Amino acid sequence: MTAPFFRIALILGLLSAIGPFAIDMYLPALPSIGQDLHADNNVTQLTLLAFFISFALAQLVYGPLSDMWGRKLPLYLGIGLFSVASIGCALATDIETLIAFRFVQGIGGAAGMVIPRAIVRDMHTGVQAARLMSLLMLVFSISPILAPLTGSAVIEFYGWRGVFWAVTIAAFIGLVLLATQLDETRSPAERSGSGLKSAMAAYRLLLTDRNFLTLTFIGGLGISSFLVYLANSPFVLIQHYGLTPTQYSFAFSINAVSFFAVSQATGWLGQRFGLVRVMRIAVSAFALAMVVMAVVMAAGFNQLPVLATFLFIGYGFLGLVIPTSAVLALEDHGEIAGTASSLMGTLHFVIAAVAMVISSVFFDGTAVPMAAGIALCAFSAFVLTQATIGRRAAVAAAE
Numbered sequence: 001m002t003a004p005f006f007r008i009a010l011i012l013g014l015l016s017a018i019g020p021f022a023i024d025m026y027l028p029a030l031p032s033i034g035q036d037l038h039a040d041n042n043v044t045q046l047t048l049l050a051f052f053i054s055f056a057l058a059q060l061v062y063g064p065l066s067d068m069w070g071r072k073l074p075l076y077l078g079i080g081l082f083s084v085a086s087i088g089c090a091l092a093t094d095i096e097t098l099i100a101f102r103f104v105q106g107i108g109g110a111a112g113m114v115i116p117r118a119i120v121r122d123m124h125t126g127v128q129a130a131r132l133m134s135l136l137m138l139v140f141s142i143s144p145i146l147a148p149l150t151g152s153a154v155i156e157f158y159g160w161r162g163v164f165w166a167v168t169i170a171a172f173i174g175l176v177l178l179a180t181q182l183d184e185t186r187s188p189a190e191r192s193g194s195g196l197k198s199a200m201a202a203y204r205l206l207l208t209d210r211n212f213l214t215l216t217f218i219g220g221l222g223i224s225s226f227l228v229y230l231a232n233s234p235f236v237l238i239q240h241y242g243l244t245p246t247q248y249s250f251a252f253s254i255n256a257v258s259f260f261a262v263s264q265a266t267g268w269l270g271q272r273f274g275l276v277r278v279m280r281i282a283v284s285a286f287a288l289a290m291v292v293m294a295v296v297m298a299a300g301f302n303q304l305p306v307l308a309t310f311l312f313i314g315y316g317f318l319g320l321v322i323p324t325s326a327v328l329a330l331e332d333h334g335e336i337a338g339t340a341s342s343l344m345g346t347l348h349f350v351i352a353a354v355a356m357v358i359s360s361v362f363f364d365g366t367a368v369p370m371a372a373g374i375a376l377c378a379f380s381a382f383v384l385t386q387a388t389i390g391r392r393a394a395v396a397a398a399e
Contacts, residue, residue, distance in 0.1 A: 019109025024147035028245035054106030056349030063342020064199035078111020263319035287382035289314035294375035
């Protein structure tokens with residue numbers, strides 16, 4: 001692979017990570033945010049949920065805009081809005097204000113999630129797209145590795161408000177890279193046929209495309225399993241298991257290492273065995289690890305090392321599921337890649353928001369309900385894969 005290939009992956013990965021960085025970096029501070037703003041755990045978790053809801057819904061807008069206006073202008077608008085909202089979060093004096101600015105922050109951050117996927121589709125398809133997507137995921141995965149650790153250091157010296165000043169700086173860096181290092185990948189000729197009418201037609205097409213929806217839901221259930229962990233882990237690991245914020249950051253980062261390390265094999269495995277087969281096997285192994293984890297912990301073996309071991313294995317296989325499902329879903333929709341990416345992202349985070357709400361209802365401060373929520377997401381992805389992708393693959397093999 002050439003240097004420009006890696007450069008593009010680096011820039012797209014950094015742009016994609018800006019929004020999630022605002023989540024992962026302040027996770028170690030969730031308990032202290034609640035104490036400082038006099039809010040209980042459930043209300044404090046709304047700062048996450050507000051971000052995810054707006055993050056999901058705003059993606060529906062950025063995709064069509066990127067098809068109509070090109071990829072760069074909507075990125076400028078989104079990252080600029082994210083920067084303003086981050087400053088508002090840093091200055092919030094009560095939990096309600098923080099939740100409101102987190103909602104606006106999610107609207108801005110959604111641009112970085114949608115448009116880089118569309119740029120990947122603009123540039124490549126098939127195994128090459130999978131390689132670029134996995135490299136993007138490698139950079140993107142730096143966020144859950146470095147962000148909690150960086151957040152712990154920032155919180156130690158500047159308190160939780162310092163986290164939002166830090167992500168503001170990260171957003172400004174993203175704007176500079178966007179302006180100086182990234183070319184427009186959607187030509188004026190390609191934009192000329194895009195508009196509100198074509199966007200609505202594209203959404204109708206996608207919502208009736210069974211293959212696109214199936215792959216999107218499989219990926220969404222995989223992401224949901226991680227976000228259920230993300231929403232509950234600060235309270236489980238810090239308050240239940242007694243880890244310090246710094247120790248929590250290391251524990252959280254280990255899963256990200258597993259995820260991105262395995263994801264780097266996506267291109268090689270896809271070229272050798274085919275992306276569909278790789279995804280089917282990865283989903284099966286992912287579900288097996290998470291279901292066994294939930295059963296073992298419910299049986300009373302709920303020590304932290306047990307939880308950490310199963311999560312490390314399960315999220316490693318998830319590192320194959322996410323890029324393959326995304327590439328396969330976008331494969332047939334190059335002309336409307338921005339709109340397809342936005343609908344995919346919205347559905348991913350709507351599924352995740354529902355999973356987070358359900359898991360919060362049963363959350364009791366211990367690890368077992370969290371493990372059960374993760375396992376339910378993984379098992380649902382497995383069932384959907386076997387009922388659709390697996391069945392079609394079996395029919396094709398028989399023919």
